[in-house]
Amino acid sequence: MAAPNKTLTYKVTRKSPELIPPAEPTPHEFKPLSDIDDQTGLRFHSRVIQFYPKNPSMEGKDPVGVIRAAVAKALVFYYPFAGRLREYAGGKLVVECTGEGVIFIEADADVALRQFGDTLHPPFPGLEELLYEVPGSGGVVDCPLLLIQVTRLKCGGFIFAIRFNHTMTDAAGLVQFMSAVGELARGADTPSIPPVWERHLLSARDPPHVSFTHCEYDVVPDTKRTLTPVDDMVQRSFFFGPAEISALRSRLPPHFQRCTTFELLTACLWRCRTIAISPDPDEVVRVISVVNSRTRFNTPLPEGYYGNALAFPVAISTTEMLSKNPLHYAIELIRKAKSEVTEEYMKSVADLMVIRNRPNVAVVRAYMVSDLTRVGFKEVDFGWGKAVYGGAAKAVNGPIPDLESFYIPLKNNKGENGIVVPIWLRVKAMEVFVKELEMMVTARNSSI
Structure with missing residues (x-):
């Protein structure tokens, strides 16, 4: 398999953006978001991209027309997405279900899917052409809640890209909506x-x-301006397959062998990243795990719930303790933080949002990890089969590039299933990170 083609250039021809309303009349009403939904840290737009190859059985069918019609049908059931957010007293967000619709863009690109390479993962060349940012559409309130672009490829495949207002839904909720579009299609x-x-x-x-x-x-407080963007940032993506995960597990004592791959990988990356950015030994560093709380309620949330059910439990250590202790030290901290997420925990977070006026997650000297390996983006089928890549369109969210990493499912060029993790760091810190990571795993070619 070829590596991702990061130097690929191509031309995309777009038609004018249009608003797609629900296919049938829907209620005009006001629906408040939850106090988990409208917290400050979720008031942004996130982006997902799906790559689909040509399917001979769909010859003569236009993915743009099929998906456009299916989106309109899906909005009958998910009609709040066709509305607009309003901000009420105290910053409370409420959806006015106006039925105005979502932005839809039809496009064609003079490029074939194979030209992107076989091991697809962020960054994607020309992403801004595959998901066009319609001027004036990117606000949190009084703006469309979804923006969808479907781009035909010259090989007969296509790319589906979507931008969503994160206060409305999380990854699991978005997959539920996209799957509904697929079923209707x-x-x-x-x-x-x-x-x-x-x-x-x-x-x-x-x-x-x-x-x-x-x-x-x-x-x-960010006393050392750690959140100030710098010019000498570099991104590399690292693949963790069976050999790398086995090598990491070999470092654990017997009673830690049952830890999850997420806990193992997060502990490793947190430790290597902390050593790479070299805070003072007594400085406190954090790792934030993004946790889906749906099944952690005494009575699980309803199956069709598509609001945000995210928790952000944090593990905390000093730099010295994290870098000098064995790997299972970090695993234990991460496991303990994740275990706190229960129904009472989520209700406590909602109460905190109201009492403290929706505080943001603390990101100073923090590293956030979000596991997309089981969300189901690749399973979304609009009639052309499963996606060859589905998930995060960008390696990071927000203006601080080195804060967050996504865990993305990927088959490497040896045909092994594993996890690819994009990492952003300063150039010098990346050099240290690579050396530390290579000492943790036996496979020398873990960077892709």
Whole structure:
């Protein structure tokens, strides 16, 4: 398999953006978001991209027309997506279900899917052409909540890209919506999983009562300007297949062998990254795990719930303790932080949002990891089969490039299933990171 073609250039011809309303009349009403949805840290747009190869059985069918019609049908069931957010007193976000619709862009590109390379992962060349940022559409309030671009490729394949307002949904909720579009595109009359709003399930209690410490929302001053973007940033992506994961597990004592791959990999990256950025030995560093809380309620959230159910538990250590202790030290901290996420924990977060006016997650000297390996983006089928790549369109979210990493499922050029992790660091820090990581794993060719 070829490596990603990072130097690829091509031309995309787009038609004018259009608004796609629901295919049938929908209720005009006001729906408040939950207090998990409208926290400050989720008030941004996120981007997903899907690559689909040519399917001979779909010869003569236009993916643009099929998906456009299916989106309109899906919006009948997911009609809040066709509305607009309004901000009320105290910063509370409410969806006005206006039925105005979502932005849809039809496009063609003079490039074949194979030219992108076989091991597809961010960064994607020409992404700004595959998901055009319509001027004036990117605000959190009073703007379209979804922007979709479908780009035909000259090989007969196509690219589906979507930008979504993160206050409306998380990755699991977005996959649910995209899967509904796929089912309707394939001829279904209704989605197999009916959407459930019920945002009150994750709203603050009356009266609110914070029952956890929630260090993830601490106020941490950035005294050393660690969040200031710099010019000498570099991105590399690292592949962790069976050999690399086995090598990391070999470093653990017997009673830690049952730790999850997420815990193992997060501990390794947190440790290597901390050594690479070299904070003072007594400085506190953090790793934030993005956790889907849906199944952690005493009665799990309804299957069709498509609001944000994310938690951001944080593990904390001094630089010296993290870098000098064995790997299982970090695993234990991460495991303990994740284990706190329960129904009471989520209700406590919602209460905290109301009491403290929606604080942001503390990102100073922090590293955030989000596991996309089991979300199901690649499974979304619009009639042309599964995606050859589905998931994050960009390696990072937001203006701080080295804060977050996504864990992306990938088959490498040897045909091995594994996880690719894009990492952003300063040039010198990246050199140290690579050396530390190579000492942790036996495979010398872990960078792709």
